[in-house]
Amino acid sequence: MIKKCLFPAAGYGTRFLPATKSLPKEMLPIITKPLIHYGVEEAMEAGMRTMAIVTGRGKRALEDYFDISYELEHQIQGSSKEPLLKEIREIQNSCVFTYIRQKEMRGLGDAILKGEPLIGQEPFAVVLADDFCIHDEGDGVLKQMVKIYNKYRCSIVAVMEVPREDTYKYGIVSGDFLDENLLKISDMIEKPKVENAPSNLAIIGRYILTPDIFDIIKSVKPGINGELQITDALRVQAKQGKVLGYRFEGLRFDCGSIEGFVEATNYMYKKM
Numbered sequence: 509m510i511k512k513c514l515f516p517a518a519g520y521g522t523r524f525l526p527a528t529k530s531l532p533k534e535m536l537p538i539i540t541k542p543l544i545h546y547g548v549e550e551a552m553e554a555g556m557r558t559m560a561i562v563t564g565r566g567k568r569a570l571e572d573y574f575d576i577s578y579e580l581e582h583q584i585q586g587s588s589k590e591p592l593l594k595e596i597r598e599i600q601n602s603c604v605f606t607y608i609r610q611k612e613m614r615g616l617g618d619a620i621l622k623g624e625p626l627i628g629q630e631p632f633a634v635v636l637a638d639d640f641c642i643h644d645e646g647d648g649v650l651k652q653m654v655k656i657y658n659k660y661r662c663s664i665v666a667v668m669e670v671p672r673e674d675t676y677k678y679g680i681v682s683g684d685f686l687d688e689n690l691l692k693i694s695d696m697i698e699k700p701k702v703e704n705a706p707s708n709l710a711i712i713g714r715y716i717l718t719p720d721i722f723d724i725i726k727s728v729k730p731g732i733n734g735e736l737q738i739t740d741a742l743r744v745q746a747k748q749g750k751v752l753g754y755r756f757e758g759l760r761f762d763c764g765s766i767e768g769f770v771e772a773t774n775y776m777y778k779k780m
């Protein structure tokens with residue numbers, strides 16, 4: 509059973525400056541809920557109750573968000589506004605939040621490694637909150653992935669097709685399809701130029717990782733941009749035949765970009 513979900517959330521969010529000067533990018537709201545709130549809901553739906561957040565300097569708003577706000581809650585108690593806090597209260601009442609700081613930005617692989625003391629030796633999920641995923645017709649992406657994990661017991665990355673000219677933005681995988689949506693990954697490369705991309709199947713920010721990944725991250729060298737890349741560590745597992753790619757059902761919006769953020773906002777607004 510997967511009980512813990514790790515949220516790397518130390519990044520600066522420079523594309524949203526000046527807003528992200530003092531506001532963590534994970535706190536940017538899609539309508540009324542911050543991005544990380546949706547990620548936590550997705551993890552809860554998949555059965556996880558420990559949310560392990562890797563924060564950094566200037567990210568205190570994240571911790572405050574998942575804590576009680578006595579003054580506010582006292583003020584609106586019994587008023588027509590109280591129901592607006594229902595969902596966040598449910599999260600607070602049923603989940604445990606743990607935090608650790610990444611002191612220097614050394615890449616996603618390093619951020620995940622920083623979470624090791626919060627995770628321990630068990631399989632866990634990773635959510636990159638600025639990849640906003642939604643599946644209106646059924647299970648959320650993490651729940652879909654947990655079902656696959658329960659069958660195969662290995663690391664799993666969510667993948668989707670992207671335009672070839674966009675491969676430089678993503679980890680790109682290659683391998684053999686076991687069925688329509690499941691791929692046994694044989695290789696992967698972080699942010700390849702279009703001419704080096706082995707396919708147009710991109711990793712998006714949902715992972716299930718087996719705990720041996722921590723030692724593998726410690727053993728890989730910094731990759732593209734001089735950063736420790738989770739893709740490079742997963743490549744080692746893939747060479748051992750231990751990584752699946754899952755073409756998920758649902759929509760994904762790149763809320764790390766302004767266009768994706770606006771699209772997600774419009775999509776959710778229409779659903780209201």
Ligand code: G1P
Nearest residue numbers: 616639677678679711712713739
């Ligand atoms: C990270 C990963 C990349 C993945 C992407 C998904 O990159 O390193 O492999 O495709 O998330 O959003 P980032 O967007 O943090 O540069």
